[in-house]
Amino acid sequence: xxxxxxxxxxxxxxxxxxxxxxxxxxxxxxxxxxxxxxxxxxxxxxxxxxxxxxxxxxxxxxxxxxxxxxxxxxxxxxxxxxxxxxxxxxxxxxxxxxxxxxxxxxxxxxxxxxxxxxxxxxxxxxxxxxxxxxxxxxxxxxxxxxxxxxxxxxxxxxxxxxxxxxxxxxxxxxxxxxxxxxxxxxxxxxxxxxxxxxxxxxxxxxxxxxxxxxxxxxxxxxxxxxxxxxxxxxxxxxxxxxxxxxxxxxxxxx
Numbered sequence: 001x002x003x004x005x006x007x008x009x010x011x012x013x014x015x016x017x018x019x020x021x022x023x024x025x026x027x028x029x030x031x032x033x034x035x036x037x038x039x040x041x042x043x044x045x046x047x048x049x050x051x052x053x054x055x056x057x058x059x060x061x062x063x064x065x066x067x068x069x070x071x072x073x074x075x076x077x078x079x080x081x082x083x084x085x086x087x088x089x090x091x092x093x094x095x096x097x098x099x100x101x102x103x104x105x106x107x108x109x110x111x112x113x114x115x116x117x118x119x120x121x122x123x124x125x126x127x128x129x130x131x132x133x134x135x136x137x138x139x140x141x142x143x144x145x146x147x148x149x150x151x152x153x154x155x156x157x158x159x160x161x162x163x164x165x166x167x168x169x170x171x172x173x174x175x176x177x178x179x180x181x182x183x184x185x186x187x188x189x190x191x192x193x194x195x196x197x198x199x200x201x202x203x204x205x206x207x208x209x210x211x212x213x214x215x216x217x218x219x220x221x222x223x224x225x226x227x228x229x230x231x232x233x234x235x236x237x238x239x240x241x242x243x244x245x246x247x248x249x250x251x252x253x254x
Contacts, residue, residue, distance in 0.1 A: 038072065112154040112179040113253065117246045119159035120221055120228050129223030130163040131173040131203045134253060138214040140175050147172050147186035154179055173206065189213050196236065207231040217252050219245065
C-alpha cells in the first residue's frame with residue numbers, strides 16, 4: 001500500500017514552485033522555447049525508457065541525458081548565474097526593512113523618480129532618444145564599466161544634457177543606482193525576441209535585453225515618435241503617459 005503524507009505534499013509543492021520559478025526565469029530571459037524543448041525531450045525519454053521499455057532508443061536517449069547536463073549548463077549559463085545571484089541577493093532583507101521603514105522608503109524613492117519622469121517628458125516632446133536603466137537587486141557593474149562613470153545625483157537637466165543629440169554619450173544607456181547616475185554611454189545586451197514589434201529600434205531591443213538578463217527597469221524614449229516605454233522582467237510596456245511612468249516606477253523600484 002502506497003502511503004501519502006504531509007511530507008509528500010510539501011515535496012510536490014516545492015517541486016511545483018521550483019518548476020514555476022524556472023518557467024518564469026526562462027520566459028523573462030527569452031529562452032522559453034529552449035526550456036519547453038528540453039522538457040519535452042525529458043518527457044519523451046521517460047515514456048520511451050521507463051514506460052515502453054524500448055531498449056535501443058532508450059539507450060541512445062540515456063547517453064544524451066548523461067551528457068546533457070553539461071550542454072544545459074553551457075546553454076543556460078546566464079540564467080543559472082542570474083538564479084544564483086538572486087538566491088544570494090538581499091531582496092528578502094530589503095523587504096523586511098521596508099516593513100520597518102514604511103512610507104519613508106517610498107518618499108526617498110520618489111525624490112529621484114520624479115526627475116527621471118520630468119526628463120522623459122522633456123525628451124519626449126523634443127523627440128530625443130533616451131535609454132535609462134534603473135538598477136534593482138542584481139549587479140550592473142559589467143554594464144557600467146562599458147560606459148563613462150559619472151556618479152552624480154539624479155537631475156532632470158543632467159539627464160536631458162546627456163541625451164542631447166550632440167552629446168558624445170547620447171547613443172548609450174544611463175545607469176541609475178539608488179538615486180545616483182552611476183554611468184552613461186553604457187552598452188547593453190540586445191534582445192532577439194521575435195515577438196517584439198518590428199517598428200521598435202535598437203534602444204527598445206537593448207531595454208528588453210537588459211530586462212531579460214537582470215531585474216533592472218529600463219525606460220526608453222523613442223527618437224522617431226517620442227513615445228515613452230519601459231521594460232521589466234522580459235516584458236515591454238509601450239506608449240506610457242508621464243503619470244503611467246511615475247506610477248510604474250514607484251511600484252517597481254525596490
